[in-house]
Amino acid sequence: MSNTNENPIWSHVDAKREAFIGLADRVFDTPEIAYTEVRSCAEHTAMLKAEGFRVTQGVAEIPTAVIGEAGEGGPVIAILGEYDALPGLSQQPGLAEPRMIDPSGFGHGCGHNLLGSAAMLAATAIKDWLAAEGIAGRVRYYGCPAEEGGAAKTYMVRDGLFEDVDVAITWHPASFNGVDDARSLANTRIDFTFTGKAAHAAAAPELGRSALDAVELMNIGVNYMREHMPDDARVHYAYLDAGGSAPNVVQAKATVRQLIRARDLKGLSDLVARVRAIADGAALMSGTKVASQVFSAVSNLVGNRPLEEAMQAAFDSLGPVPFDAADMAFAREIRKTLTPEDIADVFHRLSMKPDYDLALCDFIAPLDRPFAGGMGSTDVGDVSWAVPTVQARVATAAMGTPLHTWQQTAQGKAPFAHKGMVHAAKVMAATARSVILSDVLRAAAKKVHLDHLAAFPYTCPIPAETRPPIAAE
Known part of the structure; x- marks a missing residue:
């Protein structure tokens, strides 16, 4: 993508995009649910080692959790990835009709095959940029299993794995582009x-x-x-x-x-x-x-305005995902399977009038959009209590596609999903670059975080005696 505001870290993303698209597709093809992500974690671990990260496996007593670190000295940037699937959402990719691969099988109905791959792509780009520029700093990729109900990040926070981190950055697949509204239950x-x-x-x-x-x-x-x-x-x-x-x-x-x-x-x-x-x-x-x-x-999300402004600047500089006519054609086929209520819901959440003709998102949502209600939960919430955290939403699916549906799974290997994934990596990498280069930004983010903790002290919601439910189905 050509852009007059070209960020020097974006070229490092583009240089390795195909390898990480391959990672996303391999994880899609071997969907595994909470705490059973053996093959998915192995794929991520192998990629970390191939890219030269210092790898630690089985962290927080979780066999399918992994951390890869690169760089020396300076601030520590955590990039959070996920790779767990959901039960009952097996679906043939690339089809705009429900067709299970395995009627009793699992599927990536929340896009975590893309989530983890883009996060590691961003971490790799940051690593390569730090090395190329000779800048002090460390990037740490957290391979986090069991976001879907297993709260692995909460256990990781409880075990102190974020104590030396300056800032955490992540994203989630969506049908729109924008900085995540830091509200959750x-x-x-x-x-x-x-x-x-x-x-x-x-x-x-x-x-x-x-x-x-x-x-x-x-x-x-x-x-x-x-x-x-x-x-x-x-x-x-x-x-x-x-x-x-x-x-x-x-x-x-x-x-x-x-x-x-x-x-x-x-x-x-x-x-x-x-x-x-x-x-x-x-x-x-x-x-x-x-x-x-x-x-x-899991805890509720804690927002961080300085980081949100930095991520919004990265979004505004990069622009929306560059979809083409072929992308639009498949997205329109998916849209035919959605109800008007499905489509209207995403616009409602953005406080926008529904556009029933828009197949794929072509805009960046404003940072200061009114809150329209409706919240889920995420174990990113506990990370946001441990360290200043910011999260992006990036379009990888047709406008209005509900998460946790066969339609979401059907789009998991689509070319436009891959484009959105790479776009997310660029947003995260650019945000990390801003944090690393600006002492002022890091200090501002830390102050907002500490002020919140002073008013609302954190207590881990998982009792100290509770261990990760590794044997759970």
């Missing part, structure tokens, strides 16, 4: 296991105490709680063990996972206490006992 996943007493459900039900009844009573209590929660709080649940498939046996054991979300850590703590009280009440009513185990937890 803190959450925790807690498994509640009820233990009762088995009995013959017809001959002697009075001798039994149903753990399944306890789970259902708990869910009823949680559902009644919804009326009395803050508007932006959320609670979801899933049965992990319903007690078996025999209805003529009183179920002696059952487990439900409660996913509790709140605007911040304080609100999360309050809701968790209420959910635990409901579990105790369900056990009392059913004559069972209850035990709980935290599976994962």
